[in-house]
Amino acid sequence: MNTAPDGQISMTFEIPENRDALWAFGVVESRLNANRLTVRDTVFMANNRGFNFYVSYFAQPVGVITFRREVKPLIPPPPSVTVQAKPQLVVIIDDFGYSDNEVIQGFLELPARLTLSIIPGHPFSKWVAEIAQRKHKEVIIHMPMEPENGNYSRGEDKFMLKLAQTPDDIEEKLHLAYEELPTAAGLNNHMGSLFTADSEMMQIVMKSLRKKGLYFIDSMTSPKSVGYEIAQQDGVPAAMRTVFLDNKRDKNEIQRQFDKALEVARRSGKAVAIGHVYPETLSALKALIDGGLLSDVEIVFASEIVS
Numbered sequence: 001m002n003t004a005p006d007g008q009i010s011m012t013f014e015i016p017e018n019r020d021a022l023w024a025f026g027v028v029e030s031r032l033n034a035n036r037l038t039v040r041d042t043v044f045m046a047n048n049r050g051f052n053f054y055v056s057y058f059a060q061p062v063g064v065i066t067f068r069r070e071v072k073p074l075i076p077p078p079p080s081v082t083v084q085a086k087p088q089l090v091v092i093i094d095d096f097g098y099s100d101n102e103v104i105q106g107f108l109e110l111p112a113r114l115t116l117s118i119i120p121g122h123p124f125s126k127w128v129a130e131i132a133q134r135k136h137k138e139v140i141i142h143m144p145m146e147p148e149n150g151n152y153s154r155g156e157d158k159f160m161l162k163l164a165q166t167p168d169d170i171e172e173k174l175h176l177a178y179e180e181l182p183t184a185a186g187l188n189n190h191m192g193s194l195f196t197a198d199s200e201m202m203q204i205v206m207k208s209l210r211k212k213g214l215y216f217i218d219s220m221t222s223p224k225s226v227g228y229e230i231a232q233q234d235g236v237p238a239a240m241r242t243v244f245l246d247n248k249r250d251k252n253e254i255q256r257q258f259d260k261a262l263e264v265a266r267r268s269g270k271a272v273a274i275g276h277v278y279p280e281t282l283s284a285l286k287a288l289i290d291g292g293l294l295s296d297v298e299i300v301f302a303s304e305i306v307s
Contacts, residue, residue, distance in 0.1 A: 015050060015069040028053065028067060037062070087265035087296040088305055090239070091285065092188065092217065094115055094142050097125035098277075104128065106282045108135045111304045112289055115302040117142035117188055120180040121159050129181050138301040140217065141184045143176050143205075145192025148222070161195055167204050174208045185303045186215035187239075188274075193222035202227050206234040215306040217241070219274060237306035245275035245284075254284040256288075265297055271304045 029039060033054060040061070041054040054061070092108055096118040104124075107114060108131055115138045118125050129139050144156040146163060157181030159173050160204075178184070187209060189196050196202060196218065209216055215237040218227035231238035242264050245257045258273065265271035275281040288294050 008276060011063070012068065013064040015067050028065070032065075049188065058083050063242065064232075072184065078249060085269075086296060087262075088300045089265045089294070089297045090270070090302045090305055091299055092140070092241075092272065092274045092302060093277060093281070094188070094219075094274060095119060095143070095192065096128045097122035097273040100124050100127065103277055103279050103282055106286070107277065108132060108137065110282075112285075112299045113138070113301050114251060115140055117190075118181055118184075119144065119156065119159075119190055120177040121156060127294060129183055133183050139181060139184050140186040140188055140302065141181050141214075142190040143174070143177055143187050143192075144190045145195035147191040147302075148193045151255055156190075160295070161192075161201070161205070163195060163198055163201060170201070170214060171208055174205065178212060183298075185301070186217060186306070188217035189219050189221065189225075189227065191221060192219070196227045197222055197224035199226050199230060202230040203234065206230050206236045209236050210234060213247045215239075215303060217272065217288050219307075237303075239270075239272050239302065239306045241274050242271040243273050245273050246278050246281045249278055249280045251280045254281055255287075258284060262294075262297060272302070272305070 032039060033051070036057065038056050038059075040052050040056045043052045043054075044050075044294075050066065053065045053067075056067055091112065092115045094117045096104065096116050097120070107116070108128075113136075116128070116132045117140050118129055118132075119142045132139050132290055146160060159177055161170055161173055165173075177187075187205075206216065209231075216227060216231045218225055218231070218238065218240040220241045228238050228240040243257045243261045245254050245261075250255075254275070256302040261271045261273040275285070
C-alpha cells in the first residue's frame, strides 16, 4: 500500500492464477459496497490482465485499488537434442559345449554383450548355457547341419540336420536341441554348407523357429546359403554374418577382420562378426575392449539387430 502526495491511498493486489479478472471484479465490488465505499470509475487492463477501481467514501475520492494478474513469459522448450546412435556390432562366438577351460572362462568373463553359440549334445553344452545366463550373455543354438564335404564330428549325429531326412526327422532334432538349450534366443548353423543351400529344408527349419519365437543367424558357410532369404520370406527375425574373425588363427589377422566388421558397422549401422573359442580370438577381443578401441561402437546381442 502506498500513500500518494494528495493523501489518497494506492493499493495493488494479485489475482489468483486459478481465477479470472471478472471473478475478482465481482468479489471486490461487493466487498467495497458492504463497507460503504463506492466505485466511481473502473478501468480494465488489456488481455484480461486486471482492472483499477477508483474508490470514494461518501463521495470523497480516497484512492485507487489495482487487481492484476502477472503474465509469466513463455519459456520455450529446450531444443531437442538428437543423440546419434552408435554403430552396433554383434560378436557371436561359436563352438561352445566341447569343454571347459581357461579360454571358455575368459569369454564368459569378458565385460561385453557377447552372443554365445552352443552346440547341443556335448559334455559341457548345458553347463555353459547356465553359466552364460548368469554372466549376462545371450545363448543361441549352434545347430549342426550337413556340410558339402561330409566331414564332421560323429558325436553330433544325434542333432545333425541332413538332406536325406524327412520333415519329421528335422523337427525332432530341432526339438531335442530346444530341450537341451531352453534359454536359447536364436539359432545359427554349425557347418551346413550343403543343408543351408536347400530352400525346402530351410523352410522346415524356419517354420520350427517361428513357432518357438527364435531368430536365425545365417553363418554363411556357403555363398549358396538361402537361410537368411528364407527366414525373411517366412517372417523369422534374421541376420547374416558380416565377417568370420578367425579363419586364420593369427591375432593380427583376427584384428584385421575386426577392423573390417567395424568399418561395415560404422558405414551401415550394424555388423555381425563370428569367431570361435580360440585363445587368439579371445586375446584380440580382450585387447580391443581393454584398449578402448570399441568406444565408438556398441557391442549388442544378436537379438537386438535381427529384423
